[in-house]
Amino acid sequence: MNFADAYPFLVALLIGALIGTERHRRLAEDKVRGVAGLRTFILIALLGSLCATLAGHYGPGFAIAAIAAFIVLVAVGYASSAEALGRIDFTAAVAAVVTFALGMLTSFPDSVLLAVALAIITTWVLATRSITHHYVEVISETDLLDTLKMGIIALVIYPLLPETPLGPWGVLNPRQIWLFVVMVSLIGYVGYILIRILGAERGLSLTGILGGLVSSTAVTSSMAGEVKANPVILPSAVFATAIASCTMFPRILFIVLVVNRDLFLALLPHFLIMTAVGVALAYLLARKIAPLGKDVKMKDPFRIIPTLKFGAFFAFVLVISKLANVYFGNTGIYAASIVSGLADVDAITLTMSSLAQSTLAPNVAVTSITLAAITNTLVKLAISYILGSVEFGNKIAVIFLPMVFSGIITMLLV
DSSP, X not given: XXXXXXXXXXXXXXXXXXXXXXXXXXXXXXXXXXXXXXXXXXXXXHHHHHHHHHHHHHOHHHHHHHHHHHHHHHXXXXXXXXXXXXXXXXXXXXXXXXXXXXXXXXXXXXXXHHHHHHHHHHHHHHHTHHHHHHHHHHOOHHHHHHHXXXXXXXXXXXXXXXXXXXXXXXXXXXXXXXXXXXXXXXXXXXXXXXXXXXXXXXXXXXXXXXXXHHHHHHHHHHHHHHHHHOGGGHHHHHHHHHHHHHHHHHHHHHHHXXXXXXXXXXXXXXXXXXXXXXXXXXXXXXXXXXXXXXXXXXXXXXXXXXXXXXXXXXXXXXXXXXXXXXXXXXXXXXHHHHHHHTTOSHHHHHHHHHHTTTTSOHHHHHHHHHHHHHHHHHHHHHHHHHHSOXXXXXXXXXXXXXXXXXXHHHHHHO
């Protein structure tokens, strides 16, 4: 016998120990008795690995019979102990069956890492009981319906769309366009859920970061209205608006990283410098954060009409960018970026990142995305003056204008 023969069993023991530690800690924390603790879960994983090994000699029928017998054993064990414990710990019973299955999975050389990854995820799910319970308690009917809508557009509609490019220039790929719609919607959805769970009581800095994931323009508009109604929160509103706008740059970088990794490194200096300038000035001008009177009101996490509008807008920008490239060269691309930045940054980012993989030079794509981000920043500055107060706009200008200038200088030098 060598180490390779014992390796699957050792991994199974570690998996059982990982899940068993969480289960044992949970029993000690709740100060209740349980059917299975650390040692039992270790043995369960080892038993699963042994059964899978024996199935290699006796055939797959042995594995099916083994897992069926173990499920019956677990059901009988937990059901018979219900009267003594005063409860049925169904979660622990399911965790035991999962541990057994993961132990079986370790016997397959190509699935050892998968078994370990699933064990870590299982332990995380078990350990975050209070967080998940709190999420379920605070979720509204609208949030639940919007979650289902997200599932429909991502898991139902997306696979049904064709991948064949449409149009005379072959730039409209229905599945690709819908993938971008799903991506942007998911970013906004995650940001919205985090705000719902954590709230804004931990400070406007957190609200600005999370609000920037949804829409930095929405945060700017909300804060401008708050300042106009209550000038006392001016320092807090300025800080939140600046942080939300700075969050836009990492969000853009994330989208570029997913779509076009080569473009990510070229774009990194531009947005890294703009983010650093914005965060530094926001901190210097708003060190003393006033308490937030009320949360930033965010829209529903998912609405079908705005999502479809984004898809249409993305397709429109895709065609306009291609036409501009064909008839006007790089100058037309830059003009399209500035126009797109007036309304949305994500669409032009996705477009340029996609085109840079085939027909567009990477340096042109970098400049176009930077111009769109600069334009969008100036739009938010205008919102600060229009919807807020002059003082609010002036303080935002002190932060936003250096951000814009640093982006322009970086764009010219790099």
